[in-house]
Every structure is written in structure tokens, then in C-alpha cells.
Amino acid sequence: MHYTVVASGSRGDVQPLVALAAGIKAAGHEVRFATQVDFEPFVRKCGLEYVQLGGSAEEFYSSRLAVALREQSGHAGEFSKFLSENLQTYVVNHLRECWNAVRGTDVFLCWPWLQVGPSIAEKMGIPYVVVSPNPVPHIPTWGFPNPFHAPVWKLGPLYNRLTWLLAESVSRTGSDQINRWRKEELGLPPRHWRDELRTIRNTSHLFGYSPEVLPKPRDWADWMHVTGYWIFDEGRDYQPPEELKEFLAAGDPPVAIGFGSIVGRNPKQLTQEVVAALERAGQRGILIAGWGGLKDIKLPNTVLKVKTVPYDWLLPRVAAMVHHGGSGSSAAAMRAGIPSMAVPFGYDQPLWGQRIADLGVGVAPLPIKKLTTDRLAKAISRLARDGAMRERAQRLGEKLRAEDGVGRAVAALEKTVAEARKRAPGPRR
Numbered sequence: 001m002h003y004t005v006v007a008s009g010s011r012g013d014v015q016p017l018v019a020l021a022a023g024i025k026a027a028g029h030e031v032r033f034a035t036q037v038d039f040e041p042f043v044r045k046c047g048l049e050y051v052q053l054g055g056s057a058e059e060f061y062s063s064r065l066a067v068a069l070r071e072q073s074g075h076a077g078e079f080s081k082f083l084s085e086n087l088q089t090y091v092v093n094h095l096r097e098c099w100n101a102v103r104g105t106d107v108f109l110c111w112p113w114l115q116v117g118p119s120i121a122e123k124m125g126i127p128y129v130v131v132s133p134n135p136v137p138h139i140p141t142w143g144f145p146n147p148f149h150a151p152v153w154k155l156g157p158l159y160n161r162l163t164w165l166l167a168e169s170v171s172r173t174g175s176d177q178i179n180r181w182r183k184e185e186l187g188l189p190p191r192h193w194r195d196e197l198r199t200i201r202n203t204s205h206l207f208g209y210s211p212e213v214l215p216k217p218r219d220w221a222d223w224m225h226v227t228g229y230w231i232f233d234e235g236r237d238y239q240p241p242e243e244l245k246e247f248l249a250a251g252d253p254p255v256a257i258g259f260g261s262i263v264g265r266n267p268k269q270l271t272q273e274v275v276a277a278l279e280r281a282g283q284r285g286i287l288i289a290g291w292g293g294l295k296d297i298k299l300p301n302t303v304l305k306v307k308t309v310p311y312d313w314l315l316p317r318v319a320a321m322v323h324h325g326g327s328g329s330s331a332a333a334m335r336a337g338i339p340s341m342a343v344p345f346g347y348d349q350p351l352w353g354q355r356i357a358d359l360g361v362g363v364a365p366l367p368i369k370k371l372t373t374d375r376l377a378k379a380i381s382r383l384a385r386d387g388a389m390r391e392r393a394q395r396l397g398e399k400l401r402a403e404d405g406v407g408r409a410v411a412a413l414e415k416t417v418a419e420a421r422k423r424a425p426g427p428r429r
Contacts, residue, residue, distance in 0.1 A: 001417070004032040004105040005131070006098050006116070007039075008053055010061055010261035011291075012328030013111070014039045016133040016208045016230040020109075022046040023230070023406035024413070034101035042232060051101045054093055061261045062292045070262075070346040079149065080170045091174045095181040107417050109206075112136050115171075115178060118199040123186045127420035129413060130200065133208040133327045134348045138171055138200055139224065140164030143217030147351035171197045204416040206409045209327055212399050213334065213355055225412040228405025229331045235313025244286075247304045251284055253319040254304075255380055258288025262324045262345045264368060268295045274322075275303055277376035283384050286318065293324075311336070320383035322376070325349030325356075325365060334361060337397025339383045339390055343368055343376075361393040 003024050007017040014035055025031045025048060033043045034051040038058050043050045060066050072079045098116045102108050108128045110117045121128035130136065137148050141164065142157040149170065150163035172193040179190040204223040207216075208230035216226040248254070257274050264270055271287070271294045278285040279300065287294045287305040299305060311329070315321060315336035323329035325342030330352040333340035342353025342365040353365030363379050383389070 001107060002030045002032070002105045003107045003109060004034065004102045005109045006034045006053075006101055007111055007131075008036055008057065008094070009111070010057060010326070011039070012260055012326040013133065014057070015042060015232045015328060017109075017111075017131055018042045018046060018048070019230040019232040020131060020206070020208060020406055020409055021048055022232070023410045027410050027414070032101070032105060034097070053097050053101070055090075057261070058291045062263050067263065067265060075149070080173045084173055091177045092181070095177065096185065099181075099185055107413075109413075112138060112200060115174075115196050115200060117203070118196060119178065119182050119186060119188060119191075123188060127417045128203060129416060130203055130205040131208070131409075132205070133230065135207065135214070135351070136205070137164075137167060138197060139205065139220065140168075141217040142219050144214070144351070147348040152350045152354050168197070204412075204420075206412060208405060208409065209331065210334075210400055210403060210405065212396065212403070213331075213359065214351075223416070225409065227408040227412065228403035229335065229400065230406050230409065231312070231331070231335070233312050234310035238310045238313045240309070240313070241306075244304065244306060244309065247284075247286070248317055251302075253317060254284035254286050255281075255320050255322065255384055256286045256288060256314060256318045257294070257322040258290050258329075259293035259324040259343070259345070260326050260329050261291045261293075262326070263292045264345060267293055268297065270368075270371075271295045271297050273371065273373045273376065275299060276373045277380055278303060280373060280377035281380040281384070283319070283380055286314070288314075320380070322380065322383075325351075325353035327352055330356060331400075334359075334393070335397055335400045337394040339363075339386065339393050341365065341379050341383060343371060359392070359396060360389060361396050362389070 005017055005021045007014045021031045021033050032049040032051060034053055036053050036055055036057045038056055040050055095116055102120055106126055108117060108120055108126055109131045111132060112130045117128040137146060140161060142161045145152050145160045146163040146167050149167035175193040182188040182190060207226045210228050211226045285303045288309060289305060289307050311332035315332055315338055320338050321333045321340040323340060323342060325344040326349055340356055340362045342349055344350040344353050344365050345368050350365055356362035357364045363382055366375055366379060
């Protein structure tokens with residue numbers, strides 16, 4: 001069986017899907033992976049067939065456009081309007097690239113953000129499965145608020161459900177381009193965005209996060225599978241630079257601070273506040289620059305800055321972590337069994353930051369707009385010194401490391417594909 005996975009976004013978005021694709025290959029299938037050039041080394045390291053999608057993820061997420069887009073995400077109407085006004089060219093190109101990437105495949109796995117999946121599945125007569133490391137905006141629940149377009153407040157089931165309902169119109173974003181693509185490229189009739197939404201909601205979904213962290217809501221259908229994390233371990237073959245080894249050996253375990261692909265409006269000021277908070281808390285620190293969220297400034301000898309380092313290698317060696325709350329970074333900290341906290345910038349980050357606090361394995365999230373040196377210093381002090389929190393983090397880490405998220409996902413996928421192929425109508429001519 002030949003599978004094609006299409007993924008774009010940040011490292012935390014794409015890397016789990018690479019891990020899933022590697023698991024599909026290990027189960028005896030051929031796998032093609034289409035993504036931006038930034039992630040080609042991960043794809044090829046797993047022995048997967050690579051197809052390049054246009055653009056650079058790092059360049060986009062470091063841009064002012066990405067910052068503006070993220071800042072609009074909390075307001076569904078403004079977010080949809082911003083997407084329509086600024087990303088039309090991207091949508092058109094992405095639709096074409098996805099169609100080219102899936103030629104000759106038997107099964108199509110894709111992110112849900114641009115609704116290419118149902119149209120391609122309809123045209124080719126092949127199974128389509130949604131894959132995501134987070135909950136997705138088009139699958140509502142009474143269980144928790146929509147993390148992308150509403151505050152993560154604990155106001156009960158009615159509030160939760162309304163946050164999904166009020167953001168439903170975001171699903172119409174790009175519908176004109178999609179219908180034009182359906183007609184001109186695929187030879188299919190147009191489809192109303194609500195019909196498209198109903199189709200996606202009845203499509204099998206694989207969610208690559210742990211039910212120990214965010215349990216599957218009771219109101220989700222049987223074809224929604226929360227499998228456990230899809231982990232791509234890089235640290236196995238990692239050789240750290242001497243500077244990093246010497247720093248780790250020179251004193252007590254430091255606190256790791258990094259914001260992954262996230263770049264704020266003033267990265268230099270943020271870096272200064274982070275360093276000042278570490279000094280005020282009396283903690284050594286390792287700054288992980290990522291895609292530019294932390295900048296070069298003069299550092300005390302108690303702080304080391306690195307461009308990147310595999311989390312699965314570094315985090316077991318540190319006291320705690322401060323991150324942006326992305327699903328990947330949150331998973332890495334929890335799997336390592338260390339206390340952590342989120343500094344959310346937007347999207348789903350407040351959800352994971354709140355779950356860390358609710359589970360007692362970290363402190364409450366500190367949104368970037370409310371971050372001060374004093375607040376961050378107090379949080380760092382507690383993360384590094386709270387023994388009970390560390391014990392809870394270690395126990396959760398043991399549970400998460402024992403999970404086989406990829407194995408469970410592959411088993412659910414193979415069952416889904418077998419059932420779908422039985423009832424497939426065949427390709428549209």
C-alpha cells in the first residue's frame with residue numbers, strides 16, 4: 001500500500017507527522033512525504049520518499065506576516081478576514097502542490113487547515129485521513145474550549161461548545177479558491193463550505209497527543225482517535241558541542257528556555273527579560289534560539305545560548321523548561337519528566353499551557369502580553385525548586401514514555417483504510 005502524507009507549518013506541526021510516517025513505513029508500506037524544504041533532512045533520515053512544497057517554514061514564521069496572523073487567531077472573524085486578504089496566492093499554490101504530490105498514491109493523509117483532502121479523495125477514489133498533533137478547529141466538543149479562537153476559560157460545557165460554534169465560519173476561508181481549483185484542476189463541481197465541513201467531520205481523524213494529557217471528549221465520534229504522542233527521537237545520534245557539555249557539567253542543572261518556531265514582536269527585549277529573570281531567580285539557564293525567538297545579547301557566564309538542540313537529549317539533563325506551549329514542546333517537557341510552563345503567543349498554546357498546570361506538572365501559563373521579568377522569575381523559581389511538582393512530572397513522564405502513540409495510530413489507520421477501501425466508489429472521471 002502506498003501512503004502520501006502532506007504537512008506544512010512549524011517544526012512542532014510537521015515533525016510528529018514524520019514520526020507517524022516512519023511508523024507507517026515500518027509497518028510495511030511505501031510512504032511519500034510532502035513538506036517544505038526545512039524538514040527534508042527529517043524525512044530523508046526516516047527513509048521516506050520526499051516531495052518538496054513551496055516556501056520556507058522558517059522564513060514565514062520569522063516574518064511580520066506570521067506574527068500578525070498569530071495575533072489575529074484569537075478572534076475568528078478577524079482571523080478569517082486576514083487569511084483571505086493575505087494568503088490567497090499561498091492557498092492557490094498549496095492546492096496545486098497537494099494535487100501534484102498525491103498522484104499515484106493509495107491513501108492520503110493531510111492536515112485539515114486547507115480542505116484539500118475531501119476533494120482529492122473524491123477525485124481519486126482513495127481513503128483520506130486527517131492527521132494532527134493538536135485538536136482541530138472543525139471538530140467541536142463540550143469538553144474544552146476552542147483553543148485557537150477563544151480564551152481557555154473554565155466556564156463549563158456551554159461556554160466550551162459556543163466557542164466552537166462561533167468560530168465555525170473560519171472553515172469557509174479559501175472556499176472560492178477551493179471551488180475554482182475543483183473545477184479547473186480536478187474537474188469536479190463546486191461544493192458549499194458547509195457541505196465540505198460536514199464531509200471532514202465524518203472523516204477519520206488521528207490525533208497525535210496523549211489521552212493522559214488531554215482525554216478524548218465523550219462527544220467525539222468513534223472515528224476520532226487520540227493515540228498518544230508521535231515522537232521523532234533525534235538525540236540518539238546527537239553529539240553535543242564541547243561548550244554545551246562543559247556548561248552542563250559546570251554546575252546545577254539549568255533551566256531550558258526556548259520558544260521553537262515562534263518569533264514575537266521584539267525578540268531582543270524578550271531575550272533581555274528572560275536573562276534578567278534567570279538572574280533574579282538565581283538559576284543557570286540554556287537559551288534555545290529556535291527560529292529567532294531569542295536573540296544575541298551579552299550573556300552572563302550562568303547562561304548559554306544555542307541555536308538548536310534535540311529536546312529528547314537535553315531535557316532529561318535540565319531542571320525545568322519554559323516554552324511557548326506548542327504541542328511538541330509541551331510533549332517533550334512532559335515526556336522528559338520535568339516541570340515546565342508555557343508562555344503562550346497564540347493558536348493552541350494556551351490549551352497545552354493550561355493542561356500542564358492542571359496536571360500539576362508545571363505552573364500556570366504566562367501569556368506573552370503579560371510577561372514581566374518579575375513574573376517570569378517567580379515562575380522559574382517555583383519550577384526549579386518545587387519538589388512535589390517534580391515528582392508529579394516524573395510520574396507523568398514515565399506514563400508518557402510507556403505509550404506507543406505511533407503504533408496505536410498505525411493500527412487505527414490500517415483498520416480505517418481497510419474499511420474505506422471496501423466502500424470506495426472509485427475515482428471520478
